[in-house]
Amino acid sequence: MNDVVERIAEEPSEARVVHRADVAVVGGGPAGFAAAVAAARRGVKVALLERYPYLGGLASGGMVLVLDDMCNGPEVTVRGICQEMIDRLAKHGLAVYPPEEERTNDPAAYRKWSRWGVFDFNTHYKPHPICYAAAFDPDGWKRVSNDMVREAGVHLRLHSWFSRAIVRNNRVVGVVCESKGGREAIMGDVVIDATGDLDVAASAGAPHIAGAYIVTTVFRLGGVDTDEAERFQFEEPEAFAKVDRQAKRIMAGSWDYWWLKTPLPGIVWCNCPHMIGFDGINVEDLTRADFEGRDRIYALLDFVRAQMPGFAKAYVVDVAPQTGIRQTRLLEGEYVVTKEDVANRVHFKDSVARGRDYYTPYRAMVPRDIDQLLVAGRHYSATSAAQKMSREIPPCMAMGQAAGIAAALALDSGVDVRHVDVATVQRLVRDQGGDPGDVPAANATVA
Numbered sequence: 189m190n191d192v193v194e195r196i197a198e199e200p201s202e203a204r205v206v207h208r209a210d211v212a213v214v215g216g217g218p219a220g221f222a223a224a225v226a227a228a229r230r231g232v233k234v235a236l237l238e239r240y241p242y243l244g245g246l247a248s249g250g251m252v253l254v255l256d257d258m259c260n261g262p263e264v265t266v267r268g269i270c271q272e273m274i275d276r277l278a279k280h281g282l283a284v285y286p287p288e289e290e291r292t293n294d295p296a297a298y299r300k301w302s303r304w305g306v307f308d309f310n311t312h313y314k315p316h317p318i319c320y321a322a323a324f325d326p327d328g329w330k331r332v333s334n335d336m337v338r339e340a341g342v343h344l345r346l347h348s349w350f351s352r353a354i355v356r357n358n359r360v361v362g363v364v365c366e367s368k369g370g371r372e373a374i375m376g377d378v379v380i381d382a383t384g385d386l387d388v389a390a391s392a393g394a395p396h397i398a399g400a401y402i403v404t405t406v407f408r409l410g411g412v413d414t415d416e417a418e419r420f421q422f423e424e425p426e427a428f429a430k431v432d433r434q435a436k437r438i439m440a441g442s443w444d445y446w447w448l449k450t451p452l453p454g455i456v457w458c459n460c461p462h463m464i465g466f467d468g469i470n471v472e473d474l475t476r477a478d479f480e481g482r483d484r485i486y487a488l489l490d491f492v493r494a495q496m497p498g499f500a501k502a503y504v505v506d507v508a509p510q511t512g513i514r515q516t517r518l519l520e521g522e523y524v525v526t527k528e529d530v531a532n533r534v535h536f537k538d539s540v541a542r543g544r545d546y547y548t549p550y551r552a553m554v555p556r557d558i559d560q561l562l563v564a565g566r567h568y569s570a571t572s573a574a575q576k577m578s579r580e581i582p583p584c585m586a587m588g589q590a591a592g593i594a595a596a597l598a599l600d601s602g603v604d605v606r607h608v609d610v611a612t613v614q615r616l617v618r619d620q621g622g623d624p625g626d627v628p629a630a631n632a633t634v635a
């Protein structure tokens with residue numbers, strides 16, 4: 189954060205109460221969207237608030253275009269609303285994933301599928317095994333989420349920037365959003381913070397820590413001959429390695445596969461350049477990151493057009509409207525998930541969501557000290573190191589689905605969300621097609 193040199197007192201202000209819901213979800217990214225749909229399907233009145241004019245968060249506006257971390261070997265561990273999203277996208281021709289028989293470590297499968305980004309990047313050998321994961325289109329995500337919130341009867345308020353939690357006697361009773369129409373209050377008996385940056389819980393005074401990780405200005409290139417680019421990679425590996433190394437040097441920060449195919453022919457997404465030293469909730473840092481990222485992107489474009497087979501006619505389609513922020517504030521909730529928990533696949537009795545091979549306890553979504561608030565998504569209660577290993581879109585959706593169900597159950601049974609019956613949450617997650625992780629897999633460490 190900037191050093192504060194001066195402060196001014198603001199006039200006391202009022203907000204117009206524009207809506208009363210049973211459950212108010214703040215943030216329409218993967219976690220918030222899943223929370224809202226899950227709660228509404230349990231029959232409660234749900235309001236979903238989002239600052240941007242579309243749903244999806246990093247999955248659409250951040251153009252993070254592969255759903256991964258959702259299988260433990262051949263077992264698919266994230267189902268429910270996440271799987272429903274994939275099925276609906278696939279019906280529109282906007283999601284691509286390998287069929288079961290091609291999820292192998294056969295080199296031919298790797299050649300066919302690796303540029304879709306659907307391999308297990310947690311293995312330390314190559315070729316990485318092809319696994320269950322899905323490449324998708326960002327606008328398709330927006331379309332499908334609109335369909336799903338409409339069908340579920342969620343009251344969606346886009347263009348609503350959360351600014352303040354309304355807290356009475358340590359209970360969150362609503363939120364204030366800034367909008368073109370002025371300050372608007374949305375009241376909720378339960379509030380779910382799905383802002384990714386813990387905006388609501390921090391405003392409510394819930395204990396949290398400051399996390400940080402690399403920041404990425406994701407972009408897409410069009411006009412790419414992907415067949416030629418893949419031929420070059422697999423048939424001229426030494427020449428490819430040399431050019432690819434130079435491209436990576438120009439970007440100064442990327443994963444091994446810096447471009448991946450998308451369901452749109454000739455358009456690739458580039459999960460790069462990665463940059464360090466930026467705080468994802470600091471306006472000046474975010475502004476500098478945009479300039480720095482774009483400089484690197486245009487330098488890369490010049491290079492690949494001149495040097496990389498398949499990229500001669502490439503052009504920038506778009507730089508993601510949302511900066512690629514992976515980690516900022518993290519909740520210090522009733523339980524804080526550690527790196528060892530994730531790495532050792534520690535199973536918790538109160539697991540309500542799964543990722544790849546790890547489990548999320550309900551307590552990691554419950555703040556200390558503040559009542560009637562749940563936290564779902566990438567800002568959940570984990571150490572910085574643990575979050576880096578467990579923050580992909582599918583597990584965030586699984587957390588969101590569990591939080592939505594828990595919120596509705598708390599209201600139905602007349603208890604605070606802190607005291608909800610977790611065994612019932614687990615059963616209801618299963619009823620909605622999800623996997624709460626109540627049954628430990630064979631490779632789990634039972635706590």
Ligand SMILES: Cc1cc2nc3c(=O)[nH]c(=O)nc-3n(C[C@H](O)[C@H](O)[C@H](O)COP(=O)(O)OP(=O)(O)OC[C@H]3O[C@@H](n4cnc5c(N)ncnc54)[C@H](O)[C@@H]3O)c2cc1C
Pocket residue numbers: 214215216217218219220237238239240243244245246247250252253254255256257348349350351382383384385387404406459511512513514564565566567579580581582584
């Ligand atoms: C560059 C990058 C690459 C990644 N690669 C992958 C990948 O390949 N596969 C994968 O599965 N995951 C990947 N991830 C991780 C994944 O994208 C995120 O962890 C995931 O999207 C988190 O979901 P979320 O709903 O918790 O948060 P977000 O996606 O951040 O959604 C938060 C939502 O809340 C809204 N919001 C925030 N603040 C406010 C406010 N004050 N008022 C109103 N609304 C607000 C935002 O606009 C947004 O819609 C990547 C992340 C990044 C940044």
